[in-house]
Amino acid sequence: MAEPKLRVLMVSDFFFPNFGGVENHIYYLSQCLLNLGHKVVVMTHAYGNRTGVRYMTGGLKVYYVPWRPFAMQNTFPTVYGTLPIVRTILKRERITVVHGHQAFSTLCHEALMHARTMGYRVVFTDHSLYGFADVGSIHMNKVLQFSLADIDQAICVSHTSKENTVLRSGLAPGKVFMIPNAVDTAMFKPADVRPSSDDVITIVVISRLVYRKGADLLVEVIPEVCRLYPNVRFVVGGDGPKHVRLEEMREKHSLQDRVEMLGAVPHSRVRSVLVTGHIFLNSSLTEAFCIAILEAASCGLLTVLPDDMVVLAEPDPDDMVRAIEKAISILPSINPEEMHNRMTKLYSWQDVAKRTEIVYDRALKCSNRNLLERLSRFLSCGAWAGKVFCMVMIIDYLLWRLLQLLQPDDDIEEAPDINFCN
């Protein structure tokens, strides 16, 4: 096996067997980077009994480090506790670039900090939008400011996300690349026989039933659309705290035969649910990048995309009803196969991987600054915060040197690159 071009360590609290957009992104990106000839290793925390080293498809090596999550799948923040294991993994795997994912991941921030201390190139991808006003967002943004003050490059999944990240972190816009997510179009294909829209039009909703995903809007939109269009039925997949409100709405308006609640839908079954519908409705209040609508469009459902594939609406029930009316009117002109083919060209993980490769190359060309130069970047983070950040980095540096005394770099044995025989 030829020597890999780059050796990338993906770090995040969010990876399989947990399921979501970030987990999907890391997995698909890693697979495409492996196909491009790079070496990719993933580091995440242990999930239940899943701890230690696992190998996934294509030889993707995953370290499930036995640090238990404490809240919302996040590792307990110890600031310096993960330094020894991060150093060991970076040395064992001969990593050249560390790529952290998701602003809400404590493991990601700690790993990026330790990697910068040890002189590695770091790249960060932000997957979500955050606010500025509430207490949680203020603290989150300060942590992000600290993390991103010293990174080489950053990636955001949309232009809106890039604006949001730049404003929250104070990062120079020139360092931020925009690489959209993609969809596995091989998995999300239209049905062989498209369901007829002459008698019944099916609108599919698949999302977590939480406030941010606009579940409250659905409670008002669904009865109104059902009243205006007797031939429309809804299929709602997903679960969450707002599930009770939707059930109450069904009972209040006697829509049990027209609104089907599927509950939580495993991702492997999402396609089979999507192909039963004609229109995909997404009611999220905010989305950095909605992979769900790409999956729906790939299955040939009318949804949010280029002008002729999209009907947009304000997060207001009346406007959403108007948009659904428009979608129903243009439904006969939609060709699912053509939509799928356009999606295959517009969004592909291979394209995302090639663009990410460019970001890695740009990061490797950045000059390696010494500790004093790096500390000057943290001082600009705030009057008091800057000094605190500098102290944190100095202590991290001293701890790293102490670790080098106790266990020199030569004592860390390099792991072989295992060639999987198919």
Added chain:
Amino acid sequence: MVSSCLSNKRCTYIHENENEPTRGAIDIHHVIINGSRVTGYARLRWLAFFLVGFAILLGKDNPVRTLSWSCLLSGFFVMIQSRKFVKKESVIIMPTFGIQLETQYLSGKTVSRFIPIGKILKPVLVECVTPVTCYWSLSLFLRGEEQLALVFKELRPSLKMLVPIWKALCAVSGTDQREMMTEEEHVVAG
């Protein structure tokens, strides 16, 4: 006769087999801690001095009685601790019969475990991950047991030392190495 020897800062691997290996010849692999006797007793000596000094500091009223009690307790503590310092771990492979795993401590005590050949399903090299580090270990899948059996319970030899032992165990247990993942030459040559 010593047929191969590998050494790093922490331990030394010695492979003993006959001059002209015949079928059924016993194969012995040792992993010995470097400078174990000196390092172990030095640590114990410092530990004893520390305990005595600490006790004297606390018992200023009656130093003679405090000193004698602290020496007694320290000696007892050192004796207990010396049992934990490992000097050498060995794997003795007796083809068609079984393998013997031995752990020899500084105190002279030796703990052995014999595993019949029929009980061994497969020897495996496993990467163990702890909250602070990651290392290789050689383990055995045994019939009728859910847990893997560690070949080296106390020591953590390097992968270069474990590979020849793993290969010898594969040969004796009938495991086809070609079924296992192939390793890069990076390991063998490095």
